[in-house]
Amino acid sequence: MLTDIMLGQYFPGTSVIHQLDPRTKIISTILFISSIFLADNYQAYSIVAIFVGIIIKLAGIPLIMILRSLKPLWFIIILTLLIHVFTTPGIVIYVLGPLTVTQEGLRMGMLMSLRLVFLIIISSLLTFTTSPVALTDGIERLLKPFKKIGLPAHELAMMMTIALRFIPTLLEETDRIMKAQMARGADFTSGNLVRRARNMIPLLVPLFISAFRRADDLATAMEARCYRGGDHRTRMKQLRITGYDWATYGILLLLIGILIIIRLKV
Numbered sequence: 001m002l003t004d005i006m007l008g009q010y011f012p013g014t015s016v017i018h019q020l021d022p023r024t025k026i027i028s029t030i031l032f033i034s035s036i037f038l039a040d041n042y043q044a045y046s047i048v049a050i051f052v053g054i055i056i057k058l059a060g061i062p063l064i065m066i067l068r069s070l071k072p073l074w075f076i077i078i079l080t081l082l083i084h085v086f087t088t089p090g091i092v093i094y095v096l097g098p099l100t101v102t103q104e105g106l107r108m109g110m111l112m113s114l115r116l117v118f119l120i121i122i123s124s125l126l127t128f129t130t131s132p133v134a135l136t137d138g139i140e141r142l143l144k145p146f147k148k149i150g151l152p153a154h155e156l157a158m159m160m161t162i163a164l165r166f167i168p169t170l171l172e173e174t175d176r177i178m179k180a181q182m183a184r185g186a187d188f189t190s191g192n193l194v195r196r197a198r199n200m201i202p203l204l205v206p207l208f209i210s211a212f213r214r215a216d217d218l219a220t221a222m223e224a225r226c227y228r229g230g231d232h233r234t235r236m237k238q239l240r241i242t243g244y245d246w247a248t249y250g251i252l253l254l255l256i257g258i259l260i261i262i263r264l265k266v
Contacts (some may be wrong), residue, residue, distance in 0.1 A: 003176045015059050085109040086101065088104050132162075
């Protein structure tokens, strides 16, 4: 169901990963996404897998939540595997009608699929271990240097965080409307693509109305609390870089260095 999608959800905790500065987690996620493209063999991917496993253990996030974060994208992961398996030229190991499975295609498909899995897990851990308020403050502080060229750092960070935060809410609302429509005889699963798209209209109309209503309620609530943007805004919790943050940067640089060495040796 749509409620199984974990994107944007926050899992409270007191782990080392939870206590890291949000700026550190955002930058670390970007560095990890960049570094994983350096891995191009099983040895490098084994090191990345060990690293991801350690991060999951340190974060204290239940394994079921990690698996649920992968569930909505299993189709894309499997499709990526099949595309590489059947389209990459090389040594043929199996023939399936007009399609051929090659040794190189199987290897490339497995590596690309693993790359997607690692990217999804690390991106999910960012929202699992960072509250919406902390994420907003972190994005704002990272975008603050661009205010000199007129970029509204606070407003942009607020919009990004609100959009991310409301993904689970809108998915839950979508699931509720779908169940209500199905109870009244609506069918969202049968028929061709055109018919399915047409059957989605009774779902989209109330969903958009609900989304606009929630946006209006949120704007009213913010105005009632005298929200006036980022100018002269104070924070209850100030962001501070600690030794754990510097250690995180050091570990990531070490990982990048190891992946570069492995890539150069192969």
